[in-house]
Amino acid sequence: DGGITQSPKYLFRKEGQNVTLSCEQNLNHDAMYWYRQDPGQGLRLIYYSQIVNDFQKGDIAEGYSVSREKKESFPLTVTSAQKNPTAFYLCASSTRASLDTQYFGPGTRLTVL
Amino acid sequence: AQSVAQPEDQVNVAEGNPLTVKCTYSVSGNPYLFWYVQYPNRGLQFLLKYITGDNLVKGSYGFEAEFNKSQTSFHLKKPSALVSDSALYFCAQAMDSNYQLIWGAGTKLIIKP
Numbered sequence: 001d002g003g004i005t006q007s008p009k010y011l012f013r014k015e016g017q018n019v020t021l022s023c024e025q026n027l028n029h030d031a032m033y034w035y036r037q038d039p040g041q042g043l044r045l046i047y048y049s050q051i052v053n054d055f056q057k058g059d060i061a062e063g064y065s066v067s068r069e070k071k072e073s074f075p076l077t078v079t080s081a082q083k084n085p086t087a088f089y090l091c092a093s094s095t096r097a098s099l100d101t102q103y104f105g106p107g108t109r110l111t112v113l
Numbered sequence: 114a115q116s117v118a119q120p121e122d123q124v125n126v127a128e129g130n131p132l133t134v135k136c137t138y139s140v141s142g143n144p145y146l147f148w149y150v151q152y153p154n155r156g157l158q159f160l161l162k163y164i165t166g167d168n169l170v171k172g173s174y175g176f177e178a179e180f181n182k183s184q185t186s187f188h189l190k191k192p193s194a195l196v197s198d199s200a201l202y203f204c205a206q207a208m209d210s211n212y213q214l215i216w217g218a219g220t221k222l223i224i225k226p
Contacts (some may be wrong), residue, residue, distance in 0.1 A: 004156075040122075040219075041219075042117075042203060042217055042218045043157075043216045044216075045213055048213065088154075099164055099207055104157040104158070106155055106156045107154070109154070
């Protein structure tokens with residue numbers, strides 16, 4: 001899992017709550033990513049950030065928000081607008097080079113109660 | 114649109130036998146290709162990548178992959194499977210214009226003793 005940490009490992013959310021997933025990296029990478037993983041599906045990109053104070057929507061950004069105030073941190077908020085948030089969430093980082101390897105954190109499993 | 118196909122949901126191999134996990138990539142995109150492995154409830158681990166050069170790429174844990182331009186394939190291989198190779202394997206292709214990866218749906222590899 002390299003130098004990327006995600007917390008918590010497991011998270012439970014009640015209906016209507018916002019929750020924030022933490023992602024921190026000490027690899028000095030400029031780019032960071034959030035993916036959602038559902039059973040039987042590949043990874044789907046939620047948001048990505050190429051540099052501090054900048055981020056772009058991925059394929060499934062609705063109901064999610066992010067911030068990138070520091071190079072090493074890229075927290076993801078799952079808002080109450082996300083109707084089906086139960087999933088495994090993965091954070092990754094890479095250098096700015098477009099062909100560079102992405103390195104992944106251990107993931108957070110979010111369950112809606 | 115770019116897409117990555119992993120035609121097999123599951124591959125079963127006896128321990129000690131050679132294994133192949135198939136991947137075909139989109140001809141409209143760059144043939145910059147990656148293989149990752151995921152163990153249960155863990156993040157993804159990078160195995161290998163093809164950018165340019167030799168068509169046979171060697172990676173971690175004894176895995177290798179063969180790039181075949183005429184068949185638009187990038188199959189993952191290992192000469193002798195181990196039970197510990199049992200995991201979920203993802204193929205991915207880099208997009209042309211940004212840092213995003215297009216992911217296959219994943220193939221579950223089961224190695225039986």
